[in-house]
Amino acid sequence: MLGRHACGLYWMFRQLERAENTARLVEAGFRMALTRSVSAEGEWESIITTAGCRQAFLEVHDSFETAPVIDFMMRSADNPASVLTLFENARRNARQVRTSLTRDVWEAVNEGWMTLRELLRRPVKIAELPAIMTAIRQQSALVRGQLYGTMLQDDIFAYARLGTFVERADNTARLLDVKYYVLLPATSYVGSELDNVQWETVLRSVSADRSYTWLHGGDNDPSEIADFLILDRHMPRSLYYCCCEIVDNLASLEREYHMRKPCHDMAEEGQARLNRLSIDDIFAAGLHEFITDFLSRNNALGRQIETDYRFYE
Amino acid sequence: MHDEAGAPREPYEEYTRWLSDYTPAELARKSREAETFFRRTGITFNVYGARDADERLIPFDIVPRVISAREWARLERGIEQRVRAINAFLHDIYHKQEIIKAGRLPLNLIANNDAFLAKMIGVSPPGGVYTHIVGTDLVRTGPNDFYVLEDNARTPSGVSYMIENRETMLRMFPELFSRVPVQSVGDYPVNLRRALARSAPPASRGARPVIAVLTPGIHNSAYFEHAFLADQMGAALVEGHDLRVVDGRIAMRTTQGFTPIDVLYRRVDDDYLDPLNFRADSVLGVPGIMDVYRAGGITIANAPGTGVADDKAIYSYMPEIIEFYTGKPPILKNVPTWRCAEADALKYVLEHLDELVVKEVHGSGGYGMLVGPAASKKEIAAFRKKLEAKPANYIAQPTLALSTVPVLTKSGLSPRHVDLRPFVLVSPDRINITPGGLTRVAMKKGSLVVNSSQGGGTKDTWILED
Structure with a gap:
């Protein structure tokens, strides 16, 4: 398989993952804005920060009001990380690697892009937002479904999954990075209504509000939420889960190619580190420091994968 | 489609009976369905300098063009004769130039021809094949009169439309194909792969030669076709910067290192193929590929320098060229x-x-x-x-008084001018012509220009079973 194609697949799935996560962030923020208009601006600011586009946003806007934020995150051409731009780039990558995809996967991406382009042609009306969110969820699910249902589970598949999980680990970690202070046990108004809303927003941002409730019986506890997002073995967006998926997919490349690369050691080391840690260790050493360190390791791992599999000349 | 008395010509009879079951509204709906299908599949072409949003569809007309088995058999013989002559001509021109010595072709037509590549003099391509892929443009002027308009012997395009147009028709009108016996065009990719593999270079090792399609990239107007053909053949779809010379071979950068390529089906023009040997500013080609080629390290399809055979000035000599190399008069006519x-x-x-x-x-x-x-x-x-x-x-x-075929317009069926491009595959041991081709339609009433870059459309082309 061509290095350029591995690169295109990897980034295609990173972009799709990020588009989906950005949409989820907007949805969580919107809900917050609807229910608690007082703190809406602050909430939108942290969401823009989580999405990694604070700088770009401030270049065109002065304040974090609901309508401009939603527009910027969903469809703005000024925002290289808007849902529409990401989908457009994912589709461009899909065209680039067209021969590595089944017709079904390609058509799912192409249709997703056509649907979103139509839905996001004009500024988003608040009343249309739920329908747009549903469409994004459905289109992303379609791509994922076709990937699982029609693609050979070979190296092509591994690169697609690596892209997904490197991006997902990054996105979950960035959410924690922006929100870590509401999860600190030291915050004394534990159980206040404000905290409850904040925690719920965090959980909603990773579509995990229901599964958290399922596991923890509805008692919101900041350290349990942090544990859930960082170390849970079953939660598909936890840092640990993403690390395991990365290790597994790299292992399948190792089997396929009979080649062990530096990225294998890096990934396994990262996984082992999380394995050793408890959430109390993490709090003791500093949640913020832990997250910062995780983000930089995850970035380095991503770059190592690109080098080891000759993505670029 | 109709004879002078207004009755459908024989190959169209069954089709016409079937068509009469549809109301104009139903046909219009089918036509929109086809468009959706093309969009979703991504059968689009880029307009240079435009953004992704400006990918265009080539208009597709749902009324097929029908050719009888008998008509086709004659076309086949004529095309095969022509393609054989072209390959013999190319070999001669780049070696002994006997046709010039015999005084049948003026020297200046070659000497002053930009498409003539001095680097090809004395080079014999693997298997002796110059034009692995040819798209011969034909027009019809009467019941038995076909003229050759052009011999596209460089990098003819449009074959993906031949296949996808058929796919679209099968999907939209499955019942029609059980009523009318139409020959399949689906074997083209397999035959292309075979023709390319049979032409593997001396340096090729192993039973299955490594084949790659070289594309200028996603912004090229024919990118869809490049990806389509690579996909259908199970070949790699490479760009110039994926390739480099490694140990006297052209190799592609894979995730596991560099792998040599045996046959390169290039969709890049001669000028851009090798910045060391031709245009130095080209970023689409591979530096040094001509040297590897001359040393037998790779097959390039079509061979560099084939353009000298489909030049419009050379075209006027095709009757002489055919007679000179095949010893027989041409079966298909040249336009005077x-x-x-x-x-x-x-x-x-x-x-x-x-x-x-x-x-x-x-x-x-x-x-x-x-x-x-x-x-x-x-x-x-x-x-x-x-x-x-x-x-x-x-x-x-x-x-020429070009024949017309009906197309579906807003006001019902209406005649339009068409041409026909059958696709020919040449391997060292045989010439294969897919029973079908690309029918291009001038969508404007009375117009003779069928090119897609100027608003021309396409339709499915049916060669009936005997």
């Missing part, structure tokens, strides 16, 4: 052609500009041509100046 480089011819052309079609010798895509009968006095006057300034740059042909 005036070479404006010749004084007598130029005089005639200048006197009859309003009746003739005048084309640039090296032009393509329907650009830079004058269609006399359709042009205004002003256009003719402007063209006259260009022609007088550089006569050798032009050839002229009579406007």
Whole structure:
């Protein structure tokens, strides 16, 4: 398989993952804005920060009001990380690697892009937002479904999954990075209504509000939420889960190619580190420091994968 | 489609009976369905300099063009004869040049031809094949009269439309194919793969030669086709920067290192193929590929330098070329052609500009041509100046009374002019012509220009079973 194609697949799935996560962030923020208009601006600011586009946003806007934020995150051409731009780039990558995809996967991406382009042609009306969110969820699910249902589970598949999980680990970690202070046990108004809303927003941002409730019986506890997002073995967006998926997919490349690369050691080391840690260790050493360190390791791992599999000349 | 009395011609009979079951509204709906299908599949072409949003669809007409088995058999013989002659001609031109020594072709036609590559002199391509893929453009002027318009011997495109148009028809009108026995075009990719594999170079190792399709990239107007063919053949779809010379072979950068390629089906023009040997500013090619090629390290399909055979000035000599190499008169007719480089011819052309079609010798895509009968006095006057300034740059042909076939328009079925491009595959041991081809349609009433870059459309082409 061509290095350029591995690169295109990897980034295609990173972009799709990020588009989906950005949409989820907007949805969580919107809900917050609807229910608690007082703190809406602050909430939108942290969401823009989580999405990694604070700088770009401030270049065109002065304040974090609901309508401009939603527009910027969903469809703005000024925002290289808007849902529409990401989908457009994912589709461009899909065209680039067209021969590595089944017709079904390609058509799912192409249709997703056509649907979103139509839905996001004009500024988003608040009343249309739920329908747009549903469409994004459905289109992303379609791509994922076709990937699982029609693609050979070979190296092509591994690169697609690596892209997904490197991006997902990054996105979950960035959410924690922006929100870590509401999860600190030291915050004394534990159980206040404000905290409850904040925690719920965090959980909603990773579509995990229901599964958290399922596991923890509805008692919101900041350290349990942090544990859930960082170390849970079953939660598909936890840092640990993403690390395991990365290790597994790299292992399948190792089997396929009979080649062990530096990225294998890096990934396994990262996984082992999380394995050793408890959430109390993490709090003791500093949640913020832990997250910062995780983000930089995850970035380095991503770059190592690109080098080891000759993505670029 | 209809004879002079207005009754459907025989190959169309069953089809016409079937068509009468549909109301105009149903046909219009089917037509929209086809468009959705093309969009979703991504069968689009880029417009240069435009954004992704400006990917266009080539208009697809749902009324197929039908050709009988008997008509096809004659076309097949004629095309095969022509393609054999072209390959013999190319070999001769790059070796002993006997046709020139015999006085059948003027030397200056070769010596002053930009498409003639000196780097190919004395080079014999693997298996002796120059043109692995040819798309012969034909037009029909009467029940048994086909003319060859052009021999596309460089990198003919459009074959993906031949296949996808059929796919679309099968999907939309499955019942029709059980009523009318149509020959399949689906084997083209397998036959292409075979033709390329059979032409593997001496350096090729292993039972399955490694084949790659070289594309200029996603912004090329034919990118869909490049990806489609690579996908259908199970070949790698490479760009110039994926390739480099490694140990005397052309190798592609894979996730596990560099892997040598045996056969490169390139969709990049000669000029851009090798910045070391041709245009130095090209980023689409591979530095040094010509040297590897000359040493037998890779097969390039089509071979560099084949353009000298489909040049419009050479075209006018095709009847002589065919006779010289096959010893028989051509089965398919050439359109009579005036070479404006010749004084007598130029005089005639200048006197009859309003009746003739005048084309640039090296032009393509329907650009830079004058269609006399359709042009205004002003256009003719402007063209006259260009022609007088550089006569050798032009050839002229009579406007043929092209046959028409029906297309579906807003006001029902209406006749439009068409041409036909069958696709020919040449391997060292055989010539294979897919029973079908690309029918291009001039979508404007009365227009003779069928090129997609100028709004032309396509339709499915049916060759009936015997």
